[in-house]
Structure formats: C-alpha cells, structure tokens
Amino acid sequence: MTMKMRRSRGTILIATVLLIHIIAFSLFKFGDNTHTLDRFKESILDLKKALLENSYTKKPSDGFDQKVDSILQTIIRNQDEETEKLLYSSDLKNRKDFNEIILPDYLIDTTKKQPQVQHFDPRFTVGLITNYLTRKISSGEIKDKDELVLPYFHWSDFVDLSELNQYFHSKDKADCKFFSFVPPTRSKLARLEVLPIESYCLNEDTIDDLLTTSTDSTLVDNLRVIKEQQYSSGFHIYTAPGRSTFKLRPILAKSYLHDFMLAPYSILMLLPEQKSINIQIDRDITKAKKNLLKSGIATSYIEMFKVENGGDGPVTLNIQKELSAFIDATNKHPNLLQPVNTLKYEKALDHAQFIDESKAILREMKREDVSKFTLHQKSYFEALEYSIGCQDPPKYFHEAKIFQSERNFAIGAHYDWRFFNGVVNNKPKHQPALHQLIQAWFRFTNSQDITTWIAHGTLLSWYWDGMSFPWDNDSDVQMPIDQLHKLSRNFNQTLIIDIGNDPVTQEIRYGRYFIDCGSFLSSRERGNSNNFIDARFIDVDTGLYVDITGLAVSRTPSPGRYDGFLTRELARTPGNSDVSEFMRNDFLQVYNCRNNHFSRLADLSPLKLSMHEGEYAYLPNQVESALSTEYGEKSIKLQSFNVYTFIPRIRNWIPVKKLKASLQNKGVRQKGTGVSVLEFAEEECLKILSENSDLLMEYLVTREVTERHELELISMRDGNDPKRFFTSSGKLKQGNPLRHDSFSLSAFHDKYKFEESIDQTVNFISSLEMQTPPEKVEPAEQTQTKKISTRKDLPKLVE
Numbered sequence: 001m002t003m004k005m006r007r008s009r010g011t012i013l014i015a016t017v018l019l020i021h022i023i024a025f026s027l028f029k030f031g032d033n034t035h036t037l038d039r040f041k042e043s044i045l046d047l048k049k050a051l052l053e054n055s056y057t058k059k060p061s062d063g064f065d066q067k068v069d070s071i072l073q074t075i076i077r078n079q080d081e082e083t084e085k086l087l088y089s090s091d092l093k094n095r096k097d098f099n100e101i102i103l104p105d106y107l108i109d110t111t112k113k114q115p116q117v118q119h120f121d122p123r124f125t126v127g128l129i130t131n132y133l134t135r136k137i138s139s140g141e142i143k144d145k146d147e148l149v150l151p152y153f154h155w156s157d158f159v160d161l162s163e164l165n166q167y168f169h170s171k172d173k174a175d176c177k178f179f180s181f182v183p184p185t186r187s188k189l190a191r192l193e194v195l196p197i198e199s200y201c202l203n204e205d206t207i208d209d210l211l212t213t214s215t216d217s218t219l220v221d222n223l224r225v226i227k228e229q230q231y232s233s234g235f236h237i238y239t240a241p242g243r244s245t246f247k248l249r250p251i252l253a254k255s256y257l258h259d260f261m262l263a264p265y266s267i268l269m270l271l272p273e274q275k276s277i278n279i280q281i282d283r284d285i286t287k288a289k290k291n292l293l294k295s296g297i298a299t300s301y302i303e304m305f306k307v308e309n310g311g312d313g314p315v316t317l318n319i320q321k322e323l324s325a326f327i328d329a330t331n332k333h334p335n336l337l338q339p340v341n342t343l344k345y346e347k348a349l350d351h352a353q354f355i356d357e358s359k360a361i362l363r364e365m366k367r368e369d370v371s372k373f374t375l376h377q378k379s380y381f382e383a384l385e386y387s388i389g390c391q392d393p394p395k396y397f398h399e400a401k402i403f404q405s406e407r408n409f410a411i412g413a414h415y416d417w418r419f420f421n422g423v424v425n426n427k428p429k430h431q432p433a434l435h436q437l438i439q440a441w442f443r444f445t446n447s448q449d450i451t452t453w454i455a456h457g458t459l460l461s462w463y464w465d466g467m468s469f470p471w472d473n474d475s476d477v478q479m480p481i482d483q484l485h486k487l488s489r490n491f492n493q494t495l496i497i498d499i500g501n502d503p504v505t506q507e508i509r510y511g512r513y514f515i516d517c518g519s520f521l522s523s524r525e526r527g528n529s530n531n532f533i534d535a536r537f538i539d540v541d542t543g544l545y546v547d548i549t550g551l552a553v554s555r556t557p558s559p560g561r562y563d564g565f566l567t568r569e570l571a572r573t574p575g576n577s578d579v580s581e582f583m584r585n586d587f588l589q590v591y592n593c594r595n596n597h598f599s600r601l602a603d604l605s606p607l608k609l610s611m612h613e614g615e616y617a618y619l620p621n622q623v624e625s626a627l628s629t630e631y632g633e634k635s636i637k638l639q640s641f642n643v644y645t646f647i648p649r650i651r652n653w654i655p656v657k658k659l660k661a662s663l664q665n666k667g668v669r670q671k672g673t674g675v676s677v678l679e680f681a682e683e684e685c686l687k688i689l690s691e692n693s694d695l696l697m698e699y700l701v702t703r704e705v706t707e708r709h710e711l712e713l714i715s716m717r718d719g720n721d722p723k724r725f726f727t728s729s730g731k732l733k734q735g736n737p738l739r740h741d742s743f744s745l746s747a748f749h750d751k752y753k754f755e756e757s758i759d760q761t762v763n764f765i766s767s768l769e770m771q772t773p774p775e776k777v778e779p780a781e782q783t784q785t786k787k788i789s790t791r792k793d794l795p796k797l798v799e
Helices: 002-021 042-053 064-076 081-088 122-138 162-168 204-213 217-228 249-259 297-309 319-332 358-366 375-389 409-414 430-447 456-465 481-491 560-565 581-588 623-631 656-666 682-691 693-717 742-750 754-770
Strands: 100-102 201-203 235-237 266-270 276-281 316-318 475-480 494-498 511-517 535-539 545-551 590-592 598-600 607-612 615-619 644-647 652-655
Touching: 064 081, 064 682, 064 693, 081 693, 081 742, 100 122, 100 319, 100 754, 122 297, 122 316, 122 319, 162 249, 162 754, 201 204, 204 217, 204 235, 235 249, 266 430, 316 319, 358 375, 375 481, 430 475, 430 494, 430 511, 430 535, 430 545, 430 615, 430 742, 456 475, 456 607, 456 615, 456 623, 456 652, 456 693, 475 481, 481 511, 481 535, 481 545, 581 590, 607 693, 644 656, 652 656, 652 693, 656 682, 682 693
Parallel strands: 266 494, 475 545
Antiparallel strands: 100 316, 201 235, 266 276, 494 511, 511 535, 535 545, 590 598, 607 615, 644 652
C-alpha cells in the first residue's frame, strides 16, 4: 500500500515537473522544414499518461459544465456583434437564408452586357451542377454510371480566381517580367531556388510561335483556348515556378489554374449515409474548357426556372432544394452510386498488402486492351511504366515556397503551390479549414473502403484530445502499398466535393479537394530524397493538404530495434552476407515509407476505429508504442512564438499569453516562468474561460468529443474495449462536423452577400476597362524575359 502511494505521489511529482518545463513550446519553427511534431520527447507521452492515471478529467457529478453554461448565458445577455459571432461558432444548423441566391440580371436578360468572367461562389457551382445532373437522371438520359459525364469543366467554377480580374481587364497589360527576381549575385540563383522566368511563364507574344513549333498537343490545345479568349492577363504560368513572394504566389497559382491546369478525370461527390457518386469529365480542352457561364448549363437552368415559376420575378437558385432533389434522384437509381462501405470497428491487415506488385500489375495490364482503359486506368498504367523505368525521379509535388528573406517564409512549404491563396495560419479560417480537410479525407476513404490510418504528428495530436493541435499545418496518414495502388488506380486526379452528412438539417458543406498521386509507386526506397510523399489530398480553397505515404517491404535496412526478432540464419553477421535486406524485412514483416519510418505488422494490425476531429478514423494497434518510437529521442525545443499549454480540465491547448494574462489579472499563483497547471482548481479554469470568450466557445464546441476521447484512453489503459463509446444499439453513431464550413464561416464574418458581390465585380471590371487599373503588386527588381525560339526551350506540360 505504501509503495503504491509513493508511486502515485512520484507520478504526480514527475507530471508536475514536466508540466512546468513544457508549459511553452512553439506553434511553428519557421526557419526550416522540419515537422513541427518532431520536437516532442517521450516526456510528452509520460505526461499524458500521468494525467490519465491521476484522473484530471471532469467527473460527471461535479457540475463543471453547468457552471460553464452559466458563463455562456451571461455572455449571451450582452447582445452585441461579438457575442453573435461567438454564438454562431457553435450553431451548425442549416441557415435557410444562406441556401438561396438570386442570379444576376445579365444572365437573365441577354441584352445586357455580360462579363467574361463569372463571380465565384461555390453555391452557384454546386447548385447548377446538381440541377443539371438531376434533370438528366430524372429524364432517363442518364441510366448507368458510364453516362454520368459533365461535358464542361473550368477551374474558375471551383476555385476563386478573381484576383486575376485586374490583369484580365486592364488596358496596361503585365507580362512575365512581373514575376522576375534578381538575387544579390547570379551564383546564388540555384541555391535560392530561383528559376528563369521563361522556364515557367509565357508572354502573350510567344503564343503564335509556339502554336507553330510545339509538338506537345496538350500545350497547343491550351494555347488555342487562350488565343480565343476575349480577355488575357498578358502572362501565362504553365508549370511550377521556383521560390517567390507571399504576394505573388496566389497570382502564380491562379494563372496556372486558369490557363494550363488540366481538368480532373472525375468529380466524386460525398453524400449522406456513406454514399457517393462519381461523375466523369469530358477533358477535351478545345470543347470542354468552358465555365458555367459559357457552357449553357446556367442558361438551361434559367429557362427551366422560368417555365416552372413563370417569366416574371427574379431567378433564384436554392442549393438545399437542388441537393435534396439530387440525393432523391440518386437514391431512386442506386446503380448510379458507388458501392456503400460498412465500417468495421477492427480492420485486420495482411502481410501481402505490404508487398509492392507494380511489375506484376504492369505485365497484367499490358495483356489488356489499353484503348479501353478509363482515364484513371490509363494514367495509372502510364505511371507504372514511368516509375519502373525511372532511375532518378524528379520531384513530383511542389509547394508554395517563399523567398527566405521574407518573414515566416517556411510556412509556404505547407501549401500546394497550385492552390495557394494566402497564408491562413493564425486566422479564423485556419482551424475550420484543417478540420474540414481531415474530415473530408476520412469521409472519402471510409466511403470507398480505402484502408488508411492517422500517423506521425496527427497521431500524437489525437492522443492528447482527439483533435488536431491548434498550430498544425497539415495532417499525416499512412496506408499499405496495395491501398496506395487502389487510390492511384481509381481516384488519382479526382476532385472531391463534400456536401456533409446531412445537408437538410445541418449546414451544407462546400469543401472541394483534389487527389493527386505521385508517378513513382514502384520506388519504395528514399532514393534521391525528392519524393518522400506518395500522394496528397489538397484543399483547393487554401492549398492545405493531407500527406499520404504508403508502407511496403523494401531493400532499406530496418532499424536495429528489430534485430532481436531475426533468426540466426537472417542475422546481420559476416556469415550472412548473401541475405538481402528485403529478405530480412519480409521475414520481420517490417514496412517503411520513403522517408524511412518503419512499422511492424503487429504494431499496425488490427487497426482500431476511433474518432479524430469528430470523424471516424483508424488508428494503429499499438498507439503508444508508435509514438514512443518516433518521438522518444527528440528534444523539446522551447521557443517564443505562439506558445500553448494543455489544460487537463478544459481538455484543450490554450495560448500561454492568454493564460498568463488571465492568471495575473486574477492573482492566480505562478511559478517561475511557467504555470503550475496541475494545481488549477475548478474556479481557476472557469476564470480562464469567462475572461476569454473564444476559449469558452472552443471548449463548448469540443467538450463532447474531448470527453469521449479521455474516457476512451482510460478504457484502453485499463484493458477494456472502448467500442461502447462509438456504438448505439450495435450500430456506429454518426460522426458530425464540429466547426463551420470554411466558406460559410468566411461569408458570415465578412457579411458576404452573393448579389452585392456580383455588383461589385461588375463595377470593378467596368472601371478597369475604362481607366488605368489600381496599382499592382510589383517585384523588387526585373530582368529581361528571354523569347522562346529554339526547340529545346519549348515548354512541356506534365500532368
């Protein structure tokens, strides 16, 4: 008994000391590209265990939540604008006033001047596309999956490209010199990752030459479309540039999307009840590269609306009505839907799933009629051929890298360059965007029966409270190599549209995500270090992404921690020089990604179902072992930028700056430079929440999922099955979003109205066409742009 008490006191003492020492650690380390979570030490895990063992969780009988609710009621009585914003964050009900938009007069009255570009609003896009498909399905024109085709696609309908308007309609045209940069010395050009302008940008006056000299048919088709447009920016980004500035990065991205990024192979819409529908896209650039304004889809809707509602009055588009009709139509024709997957609480993995069969798959595909392949199959086939024959693969994924002279430059590496729309970190949109991103990833993989689990820093953040760290930039997931093949074969270059679990009673979601799989599936070693990541799930609104890596048996020597499992015949001894590392790894059932993170089958299987950010996600079998192995040798780095600390009673990470301000104001005892968090009483936690309304709302939004997570961890620690926390009457409870749709949230905070923004866009374009445009972002220095004339200089489009 005495020993047990001593052990308990010792645990508390250790936990207290650890808390004092880790009270502050950084949101980011901006000087390099090291993963934020590589900074943690095993003491982080020890601390969490101590918190669990000493029950620093809310007891159902202590009335803490009732007191929090009382604080909320006090705030509600203020009835000011700030209170309205706070209350909105916890209300995810469907807003009927936000579901309907009035279409602009220039679409209705053909005598009015129509702008060449359509103001972007995802409600306009989702509403018109679902209406188009509903009518085709209901009329019998679409009877099976092969007939589910969208005849037109333009990225401007799915991504806000309005930043280009000032260049499209300006009389004073810019050119590629706009993006030039002169380093202090020419020798620093390569080291700074600055590329010659002509290697990624085309001027208007080079297009005619390229139309006659280029042998790249895709490039020529794109150039013809550009020539036929009634507007032009004057510059045309056709591939990834080198480093640039924060201000120029969005313009580079949007120019590429508008002019040269090819259409996806398909659109996959995620529907309620784990259902989904896959819509093929006509990718003929010369015919299909039209936006909804020019395609006839908008005109067709207006004609239908007038017939059904009479010719007088405004033409409206009700997104909730269109989604409900679309869901009803697809439910009546279930053959159009993807097969529905039923989630299992445990998912066993097999060693065979981690053996890369690229060569065997390619041989089998060569026996088939390649001309009958779908776009996905053809791309997968070509990727396998390229991968197997490539000895020195170039970098596939490119990030929005920023000049190192700019403050916080390293944050650009956490955004895909094509969809970068400005930094969202530390802004209201940051957490909703990341929340929606990881929820959409798991809604996608769960519905399509793709085996994947959270890993690395994302797993560590789950371990703490079932949520992402507030300073996270991205998410990490892993999958067996056979599932990476499945993802590449069936979903590469797919645009995901996630409308949410319940667009009738809950807020409609407008998330759009692009799946991009690398071309080097057969390469399972580090190689030249260009391609640690196998695939990405990218938010097209922000450029934030989920990093996806495949695990496979490889020729890379596994860590020494596995040597004890080797037989004498396979041991790493001089007498066994004929034994390959592949044979050892195969025997050990040890797998790695291209960044040399290793896992054993026994550590992974069976995967366990849990919840991350309120959505069902799978975990590896041995969570604590995986985290201890990966982060046990790392040091904690104390830095002074945006520090956080975990408050067990609130079950959230709190900015230390706010925490200290609150404690000082109320005279709560502090020790040294840290805060004795373990000694926080209920009253002190309530004071923190009452003095920080944003922290109060964060607690209210997350308290159910974080409490369930705490109980889940306690159950796991005690050797009990936590399945009961996720099931009701033998069925899985439905996961729900915790935060607002990112677009809807921005619209609420900005008091955005579609109709007013249409008028502003039209007026802005008119002003540009009549006078000198507003001052543009200018580069620091300019260089002359080389005119493309020789065949070796001709640009190539690589998909």
